[in-house]
Amino acid sequence: MTPKGRVAIAGLGLTPQGQVYDRTHVGFAVEAVRLALEDAGLARTDLDGLLLNPGLAWGDAAMGSFMLQQALGLRELRLSASMNLGGATAGAMIQHAALAIAAGMCTTVACVFADRPLKPPAERRSRGGEPTGSAAAYAFARGLDAAYGQFGINAIYAMVARRYMHVYGTTQDDLGAVAVAQRRWANMNPAAQFHDVPLTLGDYHASRWVVEPFHVLDCCLVSNGGAAVIVTSAERARDSKKPPVYVWGMGQGHPGGDPAERLASGAPLAKRTAFVMAGIETSDVQLCELYDCYSFTVLVTLEDYGFCRKGEAGAFVAAGHTAPGGTLPVNTGGGQLSSFYMWGMTPLVEAVIQARGEAGERQAPRRDVVLVSGNGGLLSTHSTLVVSPLPS
Amino acid sequence: MSETPIAKPVPEASPALAPFFAAARAGRLVVQRCAGCGALRFPPRELCSRCLGLEATWQDVSGRGEIFSYNVMHQVYHPGFAADVPYAVVIVKLEEGPKITSNLVGCPVDEIAVGMPVEVAFEQLSPEVTLPKFRRRRC
Numbered sequence A: 001m002t003p004k005g006r007v008a009i010a011g012l013g014l015t016p017q018g019q020v021y022d023r024t025h026v027g028f029a030v031e032a033v034r035l036a037l038e039d040a041g042l043a044r045t046d047l048d049g050l051l052l053n054p055g056l057a058w059g060d061a062a063m064g065s066f067m068l069q070q071a072l073g074l075r076e077l078r079l080s081a082s083m084n085l086g087g088a089t090a091g092a093m094i095q096h097a098a099l100a101i102a103a104g105m106c107t108t109v110a111c112v113f114a115d116r117p118l119k120p121p122a123e124r125r126s127r128g129g130e131p132t133g134s135a136a137a138y139a140f141a142r143g144l145d146a147a148y149g150q151f152g153i154n155a156i157y158a159m160v161a162r163r164y165m166h167v168y169g170t171t172q173d174d175l176g177a178v179a180v181a182q183r184r185w186a187n188m189n190p191a192a193q194f195h196d197v198p199l200t201l202g203d204y205h206a207s208r209w210v211v212e213p214f215h216v217l218d219c220c221l222v223s224n225g226g227a228a229v230i231v232t233s234a235e236r237a238r239d240s241k242k243p244p245v246y247v248w249g250m251g252q253g254h255p256g257g258d259p260a261e262r263l264a265s266g267a268p269l270a271k272r273t274a275f276v277m278a279g280i281e282t283s284d285v286q287l288c289e290l291y292d293c294y295s296f297t298v299l300v301t302l303e304d305y306g307f308c309r310k311g312e313a314g315a316f317v318a319a320g321h322t323a324p325g326g327t328l329p330v331n332t333g334g335g336q337l338s339s340f341y342m343w344g345m346t347p348l349v350e351a352v353i354q355a356r357g358e359a360g361e362r363q364a365p366r367r368d369v370v371l372v373s374g375n376g377g378l379l380s381t382h383s384t385l386v387v388s389p390l391p392s
Numbered sequence B: 001m002s003e004t005p006i007a008k009p010v011p012e013a014s015p016a017l018a019p020f021f022a023a024a025r026a027g028r029l030v031v032q033r034c035a036g037c038g039a040l041r042f043p044p045r046e047l048c049s050r051c052l053g054l055e056a057t058w059q060d061v062s063g064r065g066e067i068f069s070y071n072v073m074h075q076v077y078h079p080g081f082a083a084d085v086p087y088a089v090v091i092v093k094l095e096e097g098p099k100i101t102s103n104l105v106g107c108p109v110d111e112i113a114v115g116m117p118v119e120v121a122f123e124q125l126s127p128e129v130t131l132p133k134f135r136r137r138r139c
Ligand SMILES: [Zn+2]
Pocket: B034, B035, B036, B037, B038, B039, B048, B049, B050, B051, B052, B053
């Protein structure tokens, strides 16, 4: 028995994104859940499950979902957990919710991400020119790294990207093509932080380096805000205010070992489980929302799902296949590079909007089989969802 | 007006790293060796992820290897590096297998390449801490 089509996403809530400071991380989470319930036409009392992916501002967040339950005034929950697989968490939350609903443990689950890594400008202090904005949020150093000047997640990812470019011949133009294609989508997404800013490959090359091989436009945004979706049974979802987005397939893949040796994500493993459950082949996928912490991650992910052979995604993107009007629309809201950074919620949110047919100017022509990927821990955790507006 | 530049961070010679720094002071590069299965590893860890053995010793390595990957840091994350940007951080794959994150000295950043042969070169930061770095090796 597979859960295909038995569970659906019935509500979506997204707060204002980016340099917004009027709430705490808990406040953003509450607002996202309130918006998702309103979107679905449900009441707080309909919720009996709560899953939270705590962002950086939650600290260790060992009891994050309980904190959020109290803030939301929820009673009689039958499912609760804080989960963290980095960028793979959003997909994993949907999966845990779907399994719990299919098992009869609960009926209606809010899956939530919120964060507030950016400080208001007036609260930022710099000793000697070091960053205080988005670059500060992820600027930790591990072990001996600080002595060698290796700071931040960008620097660690850059090591894997450089090795990948060396092995597969991927060029700086290839990375730039991802940023440009996604910006074209963002220019049609009013909710995107870069909605009003066009981007050419020339602009990309002229943009400042953060850590080679990454220009600033290869790196995701850093956003304050919250995002939530409501997962429920297919029957209940059909009573929702909005068209249900059915979960067809789901899987995870966590390959272990050294990502710089592997040069691949957990997608091949996660895909196998999810596509078998959904009863689809790679060629059936009509639309992709792929986790894009970096432009580089999109190339790796396209290859790992089998849309291109290893090393060929750069040319695939550069040829325009993933851009508006292309054969395989990818990251149609602009992704984390150009719209907003809610970890794995960014691709999931856009998948729901597209599957419902609510994407307006940027609506992809075909939306029956939508692939959503989540990736975390430096190509080390992965979740796959296949969703559709059709029950089967 | 000149200000005293802020120093780079000096790593703490923690108990786990004490043998590493003791060797570096003496001009030797060492990595951990699992007493159970013989696997070499760096940085040091409390157990071997290959055999789960808890016992380990430190073993000298050749100090020779090649650039496995590198990045070029343009963003200043610590004021001690403000005068250095852009500077490279490298991952050296040692001939014996383990990888070590370090810097390449005496090599302009635009000449660094994956696969470049390198050898260890020690840099004394303080009486307690000497840091292994690398330089190009002619072969
Ligand atoms: Zn061992």
